[in-house]
Amino acid sequence: MIPLPRFVTFHVTNRCNCRCRHCNIWQLPEPPAPETEQFCRAVDDLADWLGPTELVVAGGEPLLCRHTLPVLERAARRGLRASLATNGLLLDEDIVRRLAALGLEAVNISLDGFDHTHDRIRNQPGAFARVLQAAEALHRAGIRVCAICVLMDDNLDQITGLVDFLARGDLFDGIFFQAMALPFGTRAAIPGWWREHPRFPHDTARVRALLDELLAMKRGGWFILNEDNQFPAMQAYFAAPDRFTLERCAVGEIGFTVNAGGDVMLCNYLEPIGNxxxxxxxxxxxxxxxxxxxxxxxxxxxxxxxxINCCFDPSQLVLPPATAVATDGSHD
Structure with missing residues (x-):
């Protein structure tokens, strides 16, 4: 029996106002888009079928898309647990007021390091300062804010400091780490892509030590949102990115994506299952x-x-003994 999806993502546009060094989605053409009402009817489908399920509205940069606010409004009206994934650069006071009026549950903002590092990764001067301004506006409006940080060679030396910086303030409600993977928007899986990619960290000892430290920080009460098992999974992944460490791929039973053209995708590298x-x-x-x-x-x-990131499923994980998390809560 096929389980119900845990969450659904609407990637409403490929367009983006950043040119991130670890992402290719901004290079993709924008497909012919359905009408806004078709996306809103899809929200109604979810509510009728799944009730108050989780809906993530993302892109590209979703605030560049005319569908985004009507979709979030329909989701709020139908009782879905909606969140917005954004780079934060377009979150001005007016947009934040409109999001607050919708009762939006959370905004996830990309944040990959301190000022110059984040700006360089995003290819946007001033991006770090604008993220903090957006987080402050969201916090004042009573909207939960989560930082999404991609671990890559550019930012490894800043990660624990970034956690400390965010935790000492009151603007963010948590931080979620993702592993640098095949750049989002790449049309097909490319074996060995990581060997030549300048963003991928090749110092596995350094990565292992950082992930050990992040796990210890999480267990010490820091507001890191990843599951415990995700840290040894990322250690195994960074050590051997081409080694499959799962019993099987269960992504098609966890969630699905509706892309900018209205295609319904279980996997970004395979054909759609409908529209x-x-x-x-x-x-x-x-x-x-x-x-x-x-x-x-x-x-x-x-x-x-x-x-390793969005659809991480610890029940399917097969790790070498040296990277496993002990069931009693200790770390081997």
Whole structure:
């Protein structure tokens, strides 16, 4: 029996006002988009099918897209637990007031280091300062703010300091770490991509020590939002990015994405299973096409950003003994 999805992501646009060094989505063409009302009807589908499920509205930069605020408004009206994933650069006082009026649950803002590091990674001078301004406006409006930080070679020496900096303030409610993976927006899996990528950290001892420290900080009460098992999983991943460390890929049973063209995707590297213009999300999710895609995914042995980051599933994890987290809460 296919379990209900835990969350759904609407990637409403490929357009972005950043040119991040670890992401390719801004290089993708913008597909012909469905009408805003079709995205809103898809929200109704989710509410009728799943009740108060989690909906993430993302991009690209979703605040560049005309669908975003109407989708969030419909989600609030239908009782979905909606959040916005953004680089924060367009979160001015007016937008924040509108988000607060919708009762938005949370905003996840990309933050990859301190001032010059974050600005360089995002290719946007002043981005760090604007993120802090956005977080302050959201905090005043009563909206929870989470920092999303990608671990890469550029920022490893700043990570623990960044956690300390955010924890000492009151603007952020937590930080979630993601591993540098095949750049988002890459059209197909590329074996060995990490060997030549300038952002990928190759000093595995340094990465291992940092992840050990982050796990210890989390267990010490710091507001790090990753699951404990995610840290040894990332250690194993950074040590051997091409080694598949799961029993199987279960992404197709955890969640799905509706992309900017309305296509419903279980996996970004495989064909869509339908389109919101041609069927309800429930019917698409249980369709024969979706079942074929799940079989393809179950047989896949390629690592991707979903496995280690967004759709991390500790129940499928197979780790070498040296990286396993002990069940009594201690770290081997």
């Amino acid at each position: 919101i213009a041609r069927g309800s999300l429930r019917d698409i999710y249980y369709s024969p096409e979706a079942e074929r895609r799940r079989r393809e995914m179950a047989a896949c042995r390629d690592n991707c950003h979903l496995l």
